[in-house]
């Protein structure tokens with residue numbers, strides 16, 4: 001299963017709206033995909049101060065990442081970077097298996113630069129953690145102008161770019177898992193005697 005990490009806890013977030021739209025694209029491609037909403041998760045996150053020893057409330061969220069065949073990280077830009085809660089969540093994920101050899105792709109959204117800065121910083125983090133970073137990123141500039149009242153993107157170019165990224169990322173994850181070089185296959189192999 002794939003997971004979309006909606007990278008903020010802000011109420012009425014555009015990130016969550018875009019994440020829901022991306023979820024429908026993957027569903028149309030025949031994928032099972034769930035959203036990890038950091039707003040829902042944050043009560044558990046703040047109860048847990050033991051990095052590496054998650055509380056019972058936080059554990060299901062960390063397990064989703066650990067079992068995923070691909071992660072789609074959707075991040076807004078806050079003060080030239082990613083939201084603090086997204087980095088805080090990342091820092092609670094089990095090392096190294098949460099990201100090592102795990103396929104990941106990125107969508108950024110914001111004002112003038114479409115979250116170029118946080119996405120490039122996320123690429124550094126996931127690169128450092130040995131993830132398989134899908135090269136095609138999508139940057140949504142002026143996000144508040146392109147969503148309608150239902151939170152659906154109205155810009156045809158953005159819709160096409162999100163579809164193209166999803167189609168490519170689906171093939172990317174299939175290719176890695178067919179050769180058993182993705183995170184889940186590596187974890188399974190380590191379990192064998």
Ligand SMILES: Cc1cc2nc3c(=O)[nH]c(=O)nc-3n(C[C@H](O)[C@H](O)[C@H](O)COP(=O)(O)O)c2cc1C
Nearest residue numbers: 008010013014015076077078079080109110111112
């Ligand atoms: C705390 C905060 C800081 C922001 N900083 C930036 C910024 O540095 N650059 C930018 O382009 N947009 C910035 N924005 C605009 C957001 O990227 C934009 O409003 C986006 O919709 C936020 O995502 P959200 O609706 O999921 O919170 C900021 C918004 C917030 C709430």
